[in-house]
Amino acid sequence: xxxxxxxxxxxxxxxxxxxxxxxxxxxxxxxxxxxxxxxxxxxxxxxxxxxxxxxxxxxxxxxxxxxxxxxxxxxxxxxxxxxxxxxxxxxxxxxxxxxxxxxxxxxxxxxxxxxxxxxxxxxxxxxxxxxxxxxxxxxxxxxxxxxxxxxxxxxxxxxxxxxxxxxxxxxxxxxxxxxxxxxxxxxxxxxxxxxxxxxxxxxxxxxxxxxxxxxxxxxxxxxxxxxxxxxxxxxxxxxxxxxxxxxxxxxxxxxxxxxxxxxxxxxxxxxxxxxxxxxxxxxxxxxxxxxxxxxxxxxxxxxxxxxxxxxxxxxxxxxxxxxxxxxxxxxxxxxxxxxxxxxxxxxxxxxxxxxxxxxxxxxxxxxxxxxxxxxxxxxxxxxxxxxxxxxxxxxxxxxxxxxxxxxxxxxxxxxxxxxxxxxxxxxxxxxxxxxxxxxxxxxxxxxxxxxxxxxxxxxxxxxxxxxxxxxxxxxxxxxxxxxxxxxxxxxxxxxxxxxxxxxxxxxxxxxxxxxxxxxxxxxxxxxxxxxxxxxxxxxxxxxxxxxxxxxxxxxxxxxxxxxxxxxxxxxxxxxxxxxxxxxxxxxxxxxxxxxxxxxxxxxxxxxxxxxxxxxxxxxxxxxxxxxxxxxxxxxxxxxxxxxxxxxxxxxxxxxxxxxxxxxxxxxxxxxxxxxxxxxxxxxxxxxxxxxxxxxxxxxxxxxxxxxxxxxxxxxxxxxxxxxxxxxxxxxxxxxxxxxxxxxxxxxxxxxxxxxxxxxxxxxxxxxxxxxxxxxxxxxxxxxxxxxxxxxxxxxxxxxxxxxxxxxxxxxxxxxxxxxxxxxxxxxxxxxxxxxxxxxxxxx
Amino acid sequence: xxxxxxxxxxxxxxxxxxxxxxxxxxxxxxxxxxxxxxxxxxxxxxxxxxxxxxxxxxxxxxxxxxxxxxxxxxxxxxxxxxxxxxxxxxxxxxxxxxxxxxxxxxxxxxxxxxxxxxxxxxxxx
Ligand code: HEM
Ligand SMILES: [Cu+2]
Numbered sequence: 001x002x003x004x005x006x007x008x009x010x011x012x013x014x015x016x017x018x019x020x021x022x023x024x025x026x027x028x029x030x031x032x033x034x035x036x037x038x039x040x041x042x043x044x045x046x047x048x049x050x051x052x053x054x055x056x057x058x059x060x061x062x063x064x065x066x067x068x069x070x071x072x073x074x075x076x077x078x079x080x081x082x083x084x085x086x087x088x089x090x091x092x093x094x095x096x097x098x099x100x101x102x103x104x105x106x107x108x109x110x111x112x113x114x115x116x117x118x119x120x121x122x123x124x125x126x127x128x129x130x131x132x133x134x135x136x137x138x139x140x141x142x143x144x145x146x147x148x149x150x151x152x153x154x155x156x157x158x159x160x161x162x163x164x165x166x167x168x169x170x171x172x173x174x175x176x177x178x179x180x181x182x183x184x185x186x187x188x189x190x191x192x193x194x195x196x197x198x199x200x201x202x203x204x205x206x207x208x209x210x211x212x213x214x215x216x217x218x219x220x221x222x223x224x225x226x227x228x229x230x231x232x233x234x235x236x237x238x239x240x241x242x243x244x245x246x247x248x249x250x251x252x253x254x255x256x257x258x259x260x261x262x263x264x265x266x267x268x269x270x271x272x273x274x275x276x277x278x279x280x281x282x283x284x285x286x287x288x289x290x291x292x293x294x295x296x297x298x299x300x301x302x303x304x305x306x307x308x309x310x311x312x313x314x315x316x317x318x319x320x321x322x323x324x325x326x327x328x329x330x331x332x333x334x335x336x337x338x339x340x341x342x343x344x345x346x347x348x349x350x351x352x353x354x355x356x357x358x359x360x361x362x363x364x365x366x367x368x369x370x371x372x373x374x375x376x377x378x379x380x381x382x383x384x385x386x387x388x389x390x391x392x393x394x395x396x397x398x399x400x401x402x403x404x405x406x407x408x409x410x411x412x413x414x415x416x417x418x419x420x421x422x423x424x425x426x427x428x429x430x431x432x433x434x435x436x437x438x439x440x441x442x443x444x445x446x447x448x449x450x451x452x453x454x455x456x457x458x459x460x461x462x463x464x465x466x467x468x469x470x471x472x473x474x475x476x477x478x479x480x481x482x483x484x485x486x487x488x489x490x491x492x493x494x495x496x497x498x499x500x501x502x503x504x505x506x507x508x509x510x511x512x513x514x515x516x517x518x519x520x521x522x523x524x525x526x527x528x529x530x531x532x533x534x535x536x537x538x539x540x541x542x543x544x545x546x547x548x549x550x551x552x553x554x555x556x557x558x559x560x561x562x563x564x565x566x567x568x569x570x571x572x573x574x575x576x577x578x579x580x581x582x583x584x585x586x587x588x589x590x591x592x593x594x595x596x597x598x599x600x601x602x603x604x605x606x607x608x609x610x611x612x613x614x615x616x617x618x619x620x621x622x623x624x625x626x627x628x629x630x631x632x633x634x635x636x637x638x639x640x641x642x643x644x645x646x647x648x649x650x651x652x653x654x655x656x657x658x659x660x661x662x663x664x665x666x667x668x669x670x671x672x673x674x675x676x677x678x679x680x681x682x683x684x685x686x687x688x689x690x691x692x693x694x695x696x697x698x699x700x701x702x703x704x705x706x707x708x709x710x711x712x713x714x715x716x717x718x719x720x721x722x723x724x725x726x727x728x729x730x731x732x733x734x735x736x737x738x739x740x741x742x743x744x745x746x747x748x749x750x751x752x753x754x755x756x757x758x759x760x761x762x763x764x765x766x767x768x769x770x771x772x773x774x775x776x777x778x779x780x781x782x783x784x785x786x787x788x789x790x791x792x793x794x795x796x797x798x799x800x801x802x803x804x805x806x807x808x809x810x811x812x813x814x815x816x817x818x819x820x821x822x823x824x825x826x827x828x829x830x831x832x833x834x835x836x837x838x839x840x841x842x843x
Numbered sequence: 844x845x846x847x848x849x850x851x852x853x854x855x856x857x858x859x860x861x862x863x864x865x866x867x868x869x870x871x872x873x874x875x876x877x878x879x880x881x882x883x884x885x886x887x888x889x890x891x892x893x894x895x896x897x898x899x900x901x902x903x904x905x906x907x908x909x910x911x912x913x914x915x916x917x918x919x920x921x922x923x924x925x926x927x928x929x930x931x932x933x934x935x936x937x938x939x940x941x942x943x944x945x946x947x948x949x950x951x952x953x954x955x956x957x958x959x960x961x962x963x964x965x966x967x968x
Contacts, residue, residue, distance in 0.1 A: 202938030293938055297945035304866040305953060308873040329956030330873065337949065574855060575935050686886040 010560040015530070017563035022114075022527040025587045033587035035119040036526060037104050040126050042422070044101025047130055048094050049493070054137075055089035056489065058082045060482055063446075067479040069467040079463030080147040085136075087150025088169065091265065092176045093133045095407055099272040100125075100183040102414065103211045105422070107187060109517035110205050112196025112535065114527045114568035117189040117658040119585040120627065125182035127595030132175035135602060139168045149461065151262060152232075154243040154254040159236045164606065167236065170229045171602040177226040178598075184218035185665040187211045189658050192573050194582060196516060197551040198535040200575040205515050206289065209296050210275035213303035214268050220307055221264035223669055227676040228257030231778060237605075240767050240774035242680065248688045248771035253680055259310035260676075267306040267334075269403065271299060273410035274341055277363050280410075280417045281345055283513040284360040287352025288539055291344040298340040305330045305337070338374060342367065357511075358432030362413035365440045369405030376401060376451065391461075394454025400447045412439070412492060419496055420510045424522040425503030431495040438488030445481025449474040514539035531559045532569055535576070554578035557645020565634060567644060570657065580652045581644040583635055590630065594623035628796050632803040643728050653726065653812050663793065663816035667823025670786045674827040677782055678834035681775035685839065688771065697776050697835040702759045706783070707828050709752035713790065714821040716744035717797070721815035724807025735801065738810045742798040745817060749791045752824075756784050772839070779831040786827045793817045854924055858936050861921035861943035865950035868910040868917075872954045876903045876961075884967035900961040907958035911951060918947025 010018070025033050034040070062082050065074040074082070104122060108115055116122045139145045146169035148157040157166050191212045195204065232254060234240040241247035243254055282289045289295065308330040345367060354360060376398045420426050453471040454460075465471065509518040518541055520528050532555050536546025558569055558581075566584040571577060597619030604612030635651070643649045651657040685691050697703070720741020724734030760780050765773040797813035804810060880903050887894035925940025 200935045202935050293941045294945055297942055297949060300866060300942075300946060301949045301953075304870060304950075307870065329960065330953065333949070333953045333956065336952075574859065682882065686882045686889060689889055 009556065010530075014563055015560050018527070018530070018560040021563055021566055021586075022525075024526050029587065032592050033589050035115075035123040035585055035587055035591065037108050037116045037119065037122065038524065038526075038528075040116075040119075040122050041101045041103075041105025043126055044097050044104060044129070047126075047133065048098035048101060051089050051093040051133060052098070053489075053493075055086050055094060056486055058086040058089070060486060062086065063479040063482040065463060066465075066475050068476065069465050069469070069472045071464055074463060076463045077147065080149075080461070081145040083461060084146050084149050084169075088136065088146070088173075090403070091150055092173060093129075093136065095269045095403070096180055096265070097129050097176070098411060099214075099269065099407075100129075100180065102276075102411075103187055103207075103272070104183070106418070106517060107190050107208060107211060108194070109421075109520055109524060109528055110515050111190065111194060111199065111208060112516045112529060112533050113190060113194040114529065114566065115584040116186045117194060117582065117584075118186060118662060120588050120591050120631075121182060121662075122186050123588075124591035124595050125179040125186075127592050128175050128182070128598065129179035131595060131599035132172045132179065135168060135175065135599065136172035139165055144168065151258050152254075153258075154232065154235075154251040157232065157254075158243055158251075162236075167233065167606055170233050170236075171606065173229050174226060174233075175599065175602065177222050177229070180218055180222050181226070181669060184215035184222075185662060185669075187215040188219075188665060189661045191215075193570050193655075193658060193661060194568060195571055195576045196533050196535050196540075197554045197569060197571055197578050198546055198548065198576055199540075199571075201573075202293075203535055203538045203540075203576075206278035206292070206295055206299070207272075207275040210271050210278075210299050213299050214271050217264045217268055217303050217307065219665070219669055220672060221261045221268075223672040224257050224676040225261035227673050227680075227782075228254060228261075231257075231677075231680065234774070234778070238767070240777065241769070241771040242684070242774055242778075244771070247769065248684060248691060249774075250684055250687050250771075252687070253683055256310065256683065257676070257680065260307075261310075263309040264303075264306045266399075266402065267302055270406040271302060273366070273407040274338075275299070276410040276414040276417075277345060277366055278341070279515065280359045280413050281363050282348055282352070283417070283511050284357050284363070285349050285352030285354045286512070287348055288514070288542075289344060290347040290351060291340075292538065294340055295344045298337040298344075301337040302334050305334050309334070335374060335377070338370075342371060357416075358427070358429055358436060359413045359417035361433060361436040362409050362416065365436060366405060366409035366413065369401060369409060369440075369443070373398065373401030373405045391459055392454035393450045393458045393460055396460050397447045397450035397454060400450075404443055404447070409439075412436075415492075415496060417511070418517075419499060419503075420506035421517055421520075421522050421524070423500055423503070424506055425499045426506045426510055427495050427499035427503055431491065431498075435488050435492035435495055438491060439485055440488075442481050442483070442485030442488050446478050446485055447481070449477045449481075453478075509541065514542045516540055527566070531555055550578060553645070554648065557648060562644050562650075565650070567650065569648070573655070578648065580656045581648045581650050582658050583650055585631070586634060588627065588630055590623050590627035594620055594627065597623055624792070625795075625799075628799050629803070632800050632809070635800075635809055636804055649726070649728060649808070651808065651812055653721070653808075653815050657812060659812060659816050660819065663819040666789065667820050667826075670782075670789070670823045671826050671830070674779065674782045674786070674830045677775065677778045678830050681772070681779070681834050682838060684771045684775065691772065696839050697759065697763050697765070699759045699763055700836070702755050702762065703832050703836065706752050706755040706759070707825065707832070709748045709755060710787075710790075710821060710825045710828055712748040713745045713752065713794070714818050714825060716741050716748060717794065717814045717818035717821055720745075720797075721811050721818060724811050726808050726811065728806070728808070730807070732805060732807045734807045734811075738801045738807070738814065739798075741814055742794060742801060742810075742817075745794045745814075745821070746791060746798070749787055749794060749821070752828075753784060753787045753791070756780055756787065776835050779835055783824075783827055783831050786824045790817070790821050790824045793820050854927065854933075854936055855939070857920055858924040858928075858939035858943060861917040861924065862939055862946060864917035865914045865943070865946040868914045869950040869953050872907050872910045872957050875906050876957050879903055879906070880961065880967075888967070894967040896967045899967065903961050904958055907954055911954045911958065914947050914951045914954060918944050918951065921947060 024030065061074065062079065065071055065079060104116060144163060144165040146165045148162055148166060152169065155161055191208045231242045235242050241249045243249045243251050278289055278295060416427060416432055453474045456469060456471050458465055458469060458471050506522050508522050516533055519533055533540065534545055534551040534555050537543040554569055566586055567581045568584055569578060570580045570582040572579050597616050600619060601613055601616035604616055654660055720738050723737035724732065760777065765776055767774045767777040794817050797810060797817050800813040801810040880899055883899050884894045921940045921943025924936055925944060928937035928940055
């Protein structure tokens, strides 16, 4: 398991060429062009930590206001703004992005890869997130702070009641969600395809299993929120009627769309937290995790079942009881799955020889708090109890137990655990322990009394309360606790930062840990591993490496290699056998440019300036074109030589290269999006008292034509992808076929776009009169966006054909295009079913 | 430990299917039960007709029963692969088999909890 193997083949020149190709940019370039997963992950975590402290200060202001009954420190309006921004900040700008950053940093290291699969896209997502945060906080500058709560219920957030503050909120949210969806695609591909040779699924760290599950949840749950926020934005600024009861809409639709996201969101935070514990606890107990397969099963069960939980947030909105009990059942099942994990952790502690290190302290604090929070959770999950405690401080107490206990304590455990890896220095154990006791004590002092204030009937989201309610003392305790808690966080931050300068040097593996990240240097070098480790067990650093010539051959081929392009091994999904070489992106300015363009577009919409919007479209388009050109140029450098080590081709068709996975994931995202719109329309249709009788889009020929054009696009791209040799050495012969295929696909796609627009223009519909008409517009709009993406990837295939000498890359790109166009076809089918088929058939 | 690809692709594929089916079946059970029951009841109520509760209830239970059978079958296959893998010394298949068995049990319980609802509660209240 050595990473710096002196007697292996690479010569000194080869080593320095390798280091050259992986060199980090310097100076201003470092800020704007770094794409390496460690710098992106660090940025995510640092930015998220800043937002955490901002959200924490907001919480302190609220606690000061609530310390005594009938205080006037803050006005009711300011209080509303503060809890809205606190909730929004903590959920969207701190918790999820922090975990994405942790995953971006750790996953490649844990899996034995050199970077994330699409490093530039990874960076693009980070910039989107940063701009989302800046956009949300610019509301303070312009004095229009959102105040509708972190779930922004309609009609409070609709056109009549909310001003521009809501638009800021919605656009900020959209950018942050876009980033999260992108991060999810990255995580899926890195876990499935870029594991070290030999790391079959049964040897994968729990953290990787969890991030895979979480990524699937993000795709299935965040897309609906993105769609929902776009629909609300349309209602607010384009006069559509999705949430307007007068015109066939329904405010409940927003609640559905929000909680389809909102409940899984809680598990998107808790599961990675639990995964951190599953990594940290065994190391500090010096014992492997007990019951690994059952922990994996529990993670999968929790992830999937959480998708079905949304309605339990709506217990008091008058849904039919059977509907509700479906979801109560799911809540209970999740509790059992969480119980399995708790048992596994306790058994690990029991069978090991635990050390009371700082990470261990935070892990124990997590266990205690989580079990306590779980108990109140079961109470909240039972429908009758919830009806009573709903919207009281009992709920506030419960979710802070889950969020802080389930996510924040594990994050602190993880930070103290991986800090030596991140920085090469060990933080002070004494200060760390003090910060643990401050946070732990402060936390319970803050939030335990809130259960009691809630049971005494204090409602949430009120800026003050009556002295006669008799909860003054409890609230005072909470406020004191909040300050103790805050001091604990500050001390933890100081401890970590101080270690940067004064901490003891750690070496690669100070804890004697078992997973691959500890085989890299501390801090890891830019390519993480000069020689890629091979894996023969679940704890590769505790067991001798496997004797397997096939694996060793791959490790040798990638030993400080290749040196003309950044690349890492790509292995098979199930058993991680050697497959191909995945090219990894080098520094680039274009991610920040395109993300900036996107943010600019939102700003333009906010200030209602066509000029700004127009300029932003130019920036985005130019940015993507330049980005694609740079990609192809680099790949050209990679394919100019033979396969890595003479065996592993630089990209190959189908699931043997990352691009195919990316295209497939993008297709899935599109399908989820259109399914959400279709669900919304169906929901409105069955719930509306009046619905246009027999209302259908009624443009069958145009619809069919659109579908046909998409089929043609798929066929042409697929046909092109079958031409030309795959071999690196073969002479190219399919240039003409590829050009024909790309051109035909492009023309067919353009025709599909024109026909889609024609459907709307010729149909006798007006999106401002009725929700059905609005829904048709949204469905056709989604189809249009899907087609534009299809055209984009087709354009990339064309660029690939024009820039490459060999045939393999254009072949792959055409195949990816066919994949994405297949997704577009499904989008078309669902849209057609929702606009014409179902309205014609139902009632 | 050498020549691991000896794990026969057929068995691995069966084990993978056994891992994927239970979650998919559960999601389908929840989604369809909710859609059928909620949308059907609401559609009838909004159009002012009395909903056919027994039919809807029976439909939901029937659907769930089919999905439950599927989940349990996946579990049986998974368990078989798990047992067989122990003999063959193929840890991956063994793991997938065990995972599939655990998932099948978990999601089967989930489907049962979904299916009993229309039995004990009024379907279109
Ligand atoms: C650092 C310590 C924290 C304190 C003292 C604190 C305190 C509070 C207080 C006083 C409220 C307002 C309750 C009300 O009036 O209804 C609140 C709401 C909330 N908090 Fe925290 N909180 C903390 C950390 C967190 C964290 C880490 C998260 C999430 C990861 C979080 C998520 C929320 C959410 C989602 C709300 C609801 C906002 C809304 O009603 O729209 N909080 N918190
Ligand atoms: Cu929930």
